[in-house]
Structures are given as structure tokens and as C-alpha cells.
Amino acid sequence: MMRATSLQNIKPSYIREILSVANSKDIISLAGGLPDQATFPLSLMQSSLNNLTTLPSLFQYGNTAGYAPLLNYFKRHYQIPSSHEAIVCTGSQQGLDLIARAFVNPQDKVVLEAPSYLGAIQVFGLAQAKIESVSQQADGPNLQELEAFFAQRDITLFYAVPDFHNPTGVCWSLAVRQKVGQLCQQYNVTLIEDVPYRELRFSGNELPLASSFCPDHSLVLRSFSKIATPGIRLGLVSGKSDWIAALNTVKQAADLHSNMPMQAVLLDLLQHEEFPNHLDKLRNLYHERCQALINLLTHELPSYCEVNKVDGGMFVWLLLPSCDVDALAKSALTKGVAVVPSSVFYHQETKNESALRLNFTNSNTEELTEAVKRLAKVIKDYC
Amino acid sequence: MMRATSLQNIKPSYIREILSVANSKDIISLAGGLPDQATFPLSLMQSSLNNLTTLPSLFQYGNTAGYAPLLNYFKRHYQIPSSHEAIVCTGSQQGLDLIARAFVNPQDKVVLEAPSYLGAIQVFGLAQAKIESVSQQADGPNLQELEAFFAQRDITLFYAVPDFHNPTGVCWSLAVRQKVGQLCQQYNVTLIEDVPYRELRFSGNELPLASSFCPDHSLVLRSFSKIATPGIRLGLVSGKSDWIAALNTVKQAADLHSNMPMQAVLLDLLQHEEFPNHLDKLRNLYHERCQALINLLTHELPSYCEVNKVDGGMFVWLLLPSCDVDALAKSALTKGVAVVPSSVFYHQETKNESALRLNFTNSNTEELTEAVKRLAKVIKDYC
Numbered sequence A, B: 001m002m003r004a005t006s007l008q009n010i011k012p013s014y015i016r017e018i019l020s021v022a023n024s025k026d027i028i029s030l031a032g033g034l035p036d037q038a039t040f041p042l043s044l045m046q047s048s049l050n051n052l053t054t055l056p057s058l059f060q061y062g063n064t065a066g067y068a069p070l071l072n073y074f075k076r077h078y079q080i081p082s083s084h085e086a087i088v089c090t091g092s093q094q095g096l097d098l099i100a101r102a103f104v105n106p107q108d109k110v111v112l113e114a115p116s117y118l119g120a121i122q123v124f125g126l127a128q129a130k131i132e133s134v135s136q137q138a139d140g141p142n143l144q145e146l147e148a149f150f151a152q153r154d155i156t157l158f159y160a161v162p163d164f165h166n167p168t169g170v171c172w173s174l175a176v177r178q179k180v181g182q183l184c185q186q187y188n189v190t191l192i193e194d195v196p197y198r199e200l201r202f203s204g205n206e207l208p209l210a211s212s213f214c215p216d217h218s219l220v221l222r223s224f225s226k227i228a229t230p231g232i233r234l235g236l237v238s239g240k241s242d243w244i245a246a247l248n249t250v251k252q253a254a255d256l257h258s259n260m261p262m263q264a265v266l267l268d269l270l271q272h273e274e275f276p277n278h279l280d281k282l283r284n285l286y287h288e289r290c291q292a293l294i295n296l297l298t299h300e301l302p303s304y305c306e307v308n309k310v311d312g313g314m315f316v317w318l319l320l321p322s323c324d325v326d327a328l329a330k331s332a333l334t335k336g337v338a339v340v341p342s343s344v345f346y347h348q349e350t351k352n353e354s355a356l357r358l359n360f361t362n363s364n365t366e367e368l369t370e371a372v373k374r375l376a377k378v379i380k381d382y383c
Helices: A014-021 A042-054 A068-077 A091-103 A118-126 A143-151 A174-187 A241-254 A260-271 A275-300 A325-334 A365-382 B014-021 B042-054 B068-077 B091-103 B118-126 B143-151 B174-187 B241-254 B260-271 B275-300 B325-334 B365-382
Strands: A084-089 A109-114 A130-137 A155-160 A190-194 A218-223 A235-240 A315-319 A355-359 B084-089 B109-114 B130-137 B155-160 B190-194 B218-223 B235-240 B315-319 B355-359
Touching: A042 A260, A042 B042, A068 A084, A068 A260, A084 A091, A084 A241, A091 A118, A091 A155, A091 A190, A091 A218, A091 A235, A091 A241, A091 B241, A109 A118, A109 A143, A118 A130, A118 B241, A130 A143, A143 A155, A143 A174, A155 A174, A174 A190, A235 A241, A241 B091, A241 B118, A260 A275, A260 B260, A275 A315, A275 A365, A325 A355, A325 A365, B042 B260, B068 B084, B068 B260, B084 B091, B084 B241, B091 B118, B091 B155, B091 B190, B091 B218, B091 B235, B091 B241, B109 B118, B109 B143, B118 B130, B130 B143, B143 B155, B143 B174, B155 B174, B174 B190, B235 B241, B260 B275, B275 B315, B275 B365, B325 B355, B325 B365
Parallel strands: A109 A130, A109 A155, A155 A190, A190 A218, B109 B130, B109 B155, B155 B190, B190 B218
Antiparallel strands: A084 A235, A218 A235, A315 A355, B084 B235, B218 B235, B315 B355
């Protein structure tokens, strides 16, 4: 069989390929987007796991929208209004894929931040959407560019990661959130707000969701990979009821429903009295590592490298003078440090910054120190 | 947002809708395709579930293709040759969806048996395929019709359920399997062989997979919903390596990977020394219920109703004189018995048999007796 047309322009994920190489013991990986598995709240999940077999109905076919007690918890916890609904997905990645399948026709225009989450580029690529790029500034997307796109009146949706962006770490200001919400309403564009890192804020004040300023022009994607664990593959989409109904219809064909026993375990975990402590410890640890990495980069790298402070998330974006970042990243790998070159986060070759995405959540201070030492040598050779 | 074109012709699953109604205590449901949850091998899964937290890496992001030890087990157990690969999916439903997304362009022709599995009709509907129907006979698809389709030289794939078909219970004969394999090779058509019920044979001899007669012109979909439990959402696709690579690329965008802890639990279960006994008990129970249902139908229903003996699976296909089966099924629901009318298993209105799909795995003999009594009254009113 020939691959379908939609698949012919999709490259396998560079990150997932580098991750398999980066497992070698000699390589320190700042390439992945992995939480530190030593932080997983497994002890808080133990009794739920032990008790699963007392609830055989969890192992039966279930509702496509998700495990009812978990959905009810989400509706209360996230204060989802009665005109809105929610659907549990096999990771927020599936939520994004369902949205593209339910609402995007080939050649429809969607706006993404540039750079953008690689998984979103893949999803909209498979959907054969026409991707328009809005450039990123320190406080969020360039609003003039964004409004110019919206004013064309043919934009289906705007996909964005306002809290501690992947890959740049940028967090939208309150003013940008308000303005984006207003623009989405004014031009009837749907904001797809992806917030996998929202709970990983370790400095500054929590800001309202951008979608709170355009509740009927938005869908919110939540992930439990960073605050619970990734391996259980659970995420959530919420938004207007008829939109969630459309996602439900696609999900029936996509996988019937997400795994039920783990939904019950997740519910117990989120309601566990120790869960807030777990989150605090996680934020403190990641804050320490983030500061350590930024200090190391500031002191070890040539002054022509730029690194921005981040208030949360998992990544630091290291800006370099214009250079061949793919060759640089490959060379770094041979020198024992895995990083992701900026090129993979742009859907087209134009307007690319030369930069590296560095993950700080899955390496300890010692590893970060050695990684930056190795990286410094490679950068001095290339730039 | 408007629903995408691909979604506009997809109706939400009638079965999943009837199932929510059929949960009422007053209704005996023969409508679902549910295994009996009292048979779930939960005690065999208990120690694996207890031990999951000793393996934190199971809760981390994992490989898209699946948990390596489980994949290795499958490759040995199913004797997958070195030129072939396998990929774990979020239920075999996802496997089918990935196949359609990877290989089917809008307007491509695919052949399905008529009647056919509703989930397949939905998947190929979403893919905007042109569905051609081959009629079913007692020993499998009509081979003359099938060859006539293949001879048009524009058929992408042939999706079929050769073992205890859903909804009809038909099991292909050895001769049909050989001939279909030969036709697929001769006309370069890929057989998508879906075998969720294969292990549920309770009489007759096991037959080779149809795909064993066209190994390089086939993909095999396996489900663990019937032999393990549905709620864990795990299935498998195997076939030529480059085809599995294409599925892998789509799966990266679809959900990154399937849930890992349950893959480890499934591996332990499949290797548990008591697992063969579990399967034997399951087959014996379903055999008893199947015989009970067929006896009841033979004795309680008017002689113009026809029911075929089945050697396995979960369903009996009750042929009726030509009538409005939708109205009949609705009326049955008001009389306290849920069944699925044949209409939902055809993608188009033509050539439909008047029939009902009756499930025998999820009701005990007492319930089956009462259900047939209620059904007999409705049928006498309608036919």
C-alpha cells in the first residue's frame, strides 16, 4: 500500500528519534521533555493500584467521554460551566489530534506560534492544514501580526501554549491574554489553549487562562503527564458542548475510550491529601535545576549566547548567533550531550532563530554542569 | 467552528447510544459486545498491579511502538517474521484507525463484508473512503463478488473479520481463507484481518489466519479486550515493517504511545500459568450461553425466524422476514430487551438483510430466557 497523501510530508519526530540515541549512558540528555521519574508520586498511587481489582466495572468497556467520577471532578475543579463539556483523552496529544480531525479540512488555515510545539506541527501537518506562523515576543505572540492574520477572516483556529511555552519558556502577560481573547471573539477565531506546564510555575503569580477571556471561542487542553505521570496517557479537553460532542464522535472511531483503570487511579491521586505537597516539591526541584542551568549557561557560554529567565515549565531557550543548528546538535551528540536544535520547532525554513531547546527537569545539578561544559566546547567550535 | 467535511456524514454510534439506555435495570441487554465482567482475570492481575510502582520507568514517556518486553513476547508468540513488525495500539480500534489514516485517501476504494463491524464503517467513513460491500455466505465472503471488485485494480484494502464475525458469527472455511489469500496476492490488495474473537472458539478446529496465505499482503489486528479486559484498551497490529513504520508515524501524532503500566500488566497476565485455564473457563461459559440462546430462539420464536449455529465469538445473527428492524428494536427496548437491528451494520441502505444481532456473553441463562420471551412477543407483533 502507498502511504496516504496526508502522511507523505510528515517526518518521524526528530525528538523521538534523538531520544532513542540519547539513552546511551555516555550521553547526558537535555533533549527530551521528560519529567524526572524519581519525582513520580507513585507512593500516593499505590493503594489505588492495589484496589483496582475490587472494581471490575473499571475493566469493562466504558464511556467515550471518560470515567464519570473523574469527569465530575474535573467539572468542579476547573469550574466548567453548564454550557460546556469535557472529554478525557489518551494524553493531551490525542485531544489536539481529535480537534484537528473534527474541525480542520485540508487547506484550512491555522495559526501557530513560531517556534511551536513539534507535536502540534505534526498534527496540523497530518490534517493538511495551511500553517501560518505568528512570531513570539517576550510576553507572547506579536499581536499586530496575529490581528493581521485574523483580519483575513479565514483562520479556523489559533493553537498556542501561553504558560511556559515549549520550546521557548515564554509566558504570556495578562495584557496579551486579554487582547488575544478579545481578538478571538472579535474575529470569530477559536483559541486552542494548551496548558501542559501550567502547574509547573515556580516564580511569579499565576495568571488567568487566555481562554477565560473568550470562553465560547476556545478549547482548553490539559495534560496530567507533568503533574501525575506521562506513562498513564491521560489528558482533558474542555469547551462548548457541541464542540466536545464532535470530539466524542471522532474518539469513538479513534480508540472508543481511554483506559479506565488509570482514570480511577488519577482521580484518587488528584484528590489525595498529599498531592499539593507533591506539586510543591516538584516545583521546588525544577526551580533549583532551572536556576542552576541558567547560571551555568551564563557563566560557561560565550557572551554572544542569550538565555531568557523562565518562571516555570521544563525548558530554557538558548539563542545563538546565526549558525547551522542541526550540525551543531549532531556534533553535541558526539561530544556526549543531547539537545534539540530550533529548526525542528518551525514548520518552514523561513524566519528561524538559531537556538537550542534545553530541558532542565530530567538532569540533576551535576549532570547539568557536565552537560553545559560539553556544550560550551561545541558552541565555541561552531559559532 | 464548523465540523470538518469528513465528520459531517458520521453518525454517533447507535450501539454506544443504545448501551447508555440499556443500562436501566428493567432492560436485559443483548445489544452490547461486552464480555462478562465476572469472568475478568483480575485475580491473575493483582500482583502485577501491586508491583507497578516498583518500576517507575513504566510511568515515564515510552516508545511509540509499545513496551519492549511486551512487543518481544508478541513477536515470539505470534511468530512474527523478521521482515515484519508489530505496534501496540490503544485497543485494536486504534489500530484500524491508524491503518485508515496511513493508507487511505479520500475516495479510495475499500472492500468490507456486508454486514460489517460498525467501528470499521465509522473509521472508513471518517477516512472518506468509498466502501464497496461483498456479501457474506455461510463460509465467508462471496468469492466471485470479491474477485470482481479486486479485478477492477483500484481496491486499496479488504477489511474482514474471518473468525466469528461481528455481527453474523460467520467463520471462514479453510478453502475461503486460502482463496482470499491467493486473490490478495494476485491483485495486490491488502487484507486487513481483524481477529478480536479468534481465541473465543468453543467448537470446531482452529483454522490458520487468512493472512497466513498472503503474509506480505496483509495486516493483522489483535484485541486483548475479549481475553484480558476491554478497559485497559490494548491491541496490536502486525505486518510488513515499512507499513508498521507508517502506523508509527501516525501514532506519534495520535497519542504518542499507549499506556505503559497496563502493557506491563498485560504481559504478566498473558504469561501467567493460570491464563490458559482462564481461557478454557471463558470458552466453556460462553459455549453454554450460546447453546442456551440458540435453543431458546429455536423453541420460542416463530418458525420463520432463522438462526445459524456459531462455533465461537460473542454474537448470534437472527434472520427475520423482511421488516422494519429499527422500529422492531425500538419496540423491543420498550418491552425490556435491547438488541441491535441489522441496519446499523450496513453502510448503505441497499441489500440489507432484516436481522438482529444478539449478544450471549454478558447475560446468564435466566436473563437469556427472559430476554427471548420478551423478544418473541415483539417479533410476533412485527413480522
